[in-house]
Amino acid sequence: MLRNSCAVLLLWTVCSPLGRGESTKPNFVIIFADDQGYGDLGCFGSTTIRTPNIDRLAEEGRRFTNFMVASPVCTPSRAALLTGCYPKRIGMHQHVLFPASTRGLNPAEHTIADHLRSLGYATACFGKWHLGHHPETLPRQNGFDTYLGIPYSNDMNHPDNKGKPRIPSDDLWRDQSSAVTKWNTPLIENEMIVELPVDQRTVTRRYTDRAIDFIEQHKQESFFVYLPHSMPHIPLYVPEDAYDPDPANAYICVIEHIDAEVGRLMETIRRLNLSDNTYVIYTSDNGPWLQFKNHGGSAGPLREGKGTTFEGGQRVPCVMWGPGRIPAGTECSDVVATIDMLPTIAALTSSTLPTDQRIDGMDMSHKLLGTDGGSNRDEYLYYTSRGQIEGIRQGKWKLLARTNGRNRNRKNAQPASPAMHLFDLSTDVGEKKNLGQDHTDLVSRLNARMKELDAEITENARKAWFKNP
Numbered sequence: 001m002l003r004n005s006c007a008v009l010l011l012w013t014v015c016s017p018l019g020r021g022e023s024t025k026p027n028f029v030i031i032f033a034d035d036q037g038y039g040d041l042g043c044f045g046s047t048t049i050r051t052p053n054i055d056r057l058a059e060e061g062r063r064f065t066n067f068m069v070a071s072p073v074c075t076p077s078r079a080a081l082l083t084g085c086y087p088k089r090i091g092m093h094q095h096v097l098f099p100a101s102t103r104g105l106n107p108a109e110h111t112i113a114d115h116l117r118s119l120g121y122a123t124a125c126f127g128k129w130h131l132g133h134h135p136e137t138l139p140r141q142n143g144f145d146t147y148l149g150i151p152y153s154n155d156m157n158h159p160d161n162k163g164k165p166r167i168p169s170d171d172l173w174r175d176q177s178s179a180v181t182k183w184n185t186p187l188i189e190n191e192m193i194v195e196l197p198v199d200q201r202t203v204t205r206r207y208t209d210r211a212i213d214f215i216e217q218h219k220q221e222s223f224f225v226y227l228p229h230s231m232p233h234i235p236l237y238v239p240e241d242a243y244d245p246d247p248a249n250a251y252i253c254v255i256e257h258i259d260a261e262v263g264r265l266m267e268t269i270r271r272l273n274l275s276d277n278t279y280v281i282y283t284s285d286n287g288p289w290l291q292f293k294n295h296g297g298s299a300g301p302l303r304e305g306k307g308t309t310f311e312g313g314q315r316v317p318c319v320m321w322g323p324g325r326i327p328a329g330t331e332c333s334d335v336v337a338t339i340d341m342l343p344t345i346a347a348l349t350s351s352t353l354p355t356d357q358r359i360d361g362m363d364m365s366h367k368l369l370g371t372d373g374g375s376n377r378d379e380y381l382y383y384t385s386r387g388q389i390e391g392i393r394q395g396k397w398k399l400l401a402r403t404n405g406r407n408r409n410r411k412n413a414q415p416a417s418p419a420m421h422l423f424d425l426s427t428d429v430g431e432k433k434n435l436g437q438d439h440t441d442l443v444s445r446l447n448a449r450m451k452e453l454d455a456e457i458t459e460n461a462r463k464a465w466f467k468n469p
């Protein structure tokens with residue numbers, strides 16, 4: 001009898017619809033744009049930027065309209081996505097890394113890539129890392145089998161960040177050859193510099209080429225591709241065939257080029273019949289860099305942008321696609337965050353996370369799948385670009401305890417009493433009306449709760465990697 005049961009089980013495994021045994025675990029592709037605003041996709045209301053390929057992901061998948069990153073700037077936001085933690089919990093909260101920085105993401109952290117690799121996945125990162133450029137902290141030390149990309153932002157110069165233009169300008173956009181003369185940003189393959197400076201015109205396409213090759217190579221296995229595009233972070237560049245010389249259209253050009261490259265990637269997934277077993281997530285690391293005008297994006301209806309704790313800084317456009325699992329053409333307006341991706345992916349792979357490192361993310365797989373049950377994310381914390389606690393969301397309420405003044409984020413700034421801003425995001429997504437005076441008890445309660453949650457994170461914070469500890 002036992003033998004017969006085994007035979008039946010074996011037959012079921014061989015003949016099951018997926019028929020690939022261990023490789024039936026779903027594939028994951030996370031596309032992480034850099035500084036793309038909430039309003040910079042057709043499916044998020046843009047009337048100036050055409051994004052048919054990402055819009056198609058939304059038509060066939062689900063838009064997340066309250067999707068949050070954990071910092072309004074690059075490095076902490078990326079650390080949070082990969083580890084499921086508020087950046088402060090892992091020592092990655094204090095602004096972005098530079099070419100002279102001596103810290104990075106601690107390889108002891110359990111990243112999405114570490115987790116999926118432990119399940120037998122092939123893992124790859126193609127794009128902007130920005131979690132430490134020293135060999136000890138590059139992607140291959142943080143769970144990825146292979147890496148090609150720039151180690152920090154595309155407006156940073158190897159090795160000391162000197163000698164670069166002060167600001168990107170319309171003139172630079174008009175002269176696309178400046179992509180290889182003005183910015184001394186390296187391209188790294190695994191741990192070696194392979195191009196210095198990198199030709200920034202072609203990076204979006206080359207990252208995509210690598211992602212396509214990787215998927216074709218690993219189509220019989222389960223794979224994870226992390227594709228953090230270095231665009232549309234300034235300075236902006238596109239290949240010749242995607243170029244419009246009018247600087248007024250610079251940002252539009254760049255997003256439409258990213259969209260076209262998303263289209264090429266999706267064509268590969270569809271052609272290889274991987275649609276039914278692949279999740280694709282498209283989102284951005286923080287809000288738009290508004291000061292750069294036509295070189296920066298739009299936060300749509302949200303207030304402000306990159307570098308601030310207003311929604312424009314940390315609420316980003318997000319589309320998730322997984323035909324047959326994620327309901328097509330739907331929207332989720334509940335709060336979901338990048339820190340939720342690690343536990344969500346663990347749930348989608350029926351796997352468990354290590355219990356020895358506390359994280360902040362929650363399993364939000366039910367929000368992707370549109371199924372009942374599961375928890376809501378009732379609270380969310382907002383930290384400044386330099387890692388200071390500044391806000392909390394609880395249900396429809398958002399409290400910002402903002403210390404005003406130019407130097408409020410500087411290390412030696414004089415302490416000042418924070419100005420309390422209370423917004424009802426259910427009726428005021430643009431954070432225009434401060435209701436603090438009408439709800440002083442609520443302000444006090446939220447302020448105390450914000451400090452309580454931050455105190456726990458501070459007390460239990462782990463260390464980043466340091467070159468000279």
Ligand code: MG
Pocket residue numbers: 034035073074233285286
């Ligand atoms: Mg960014």
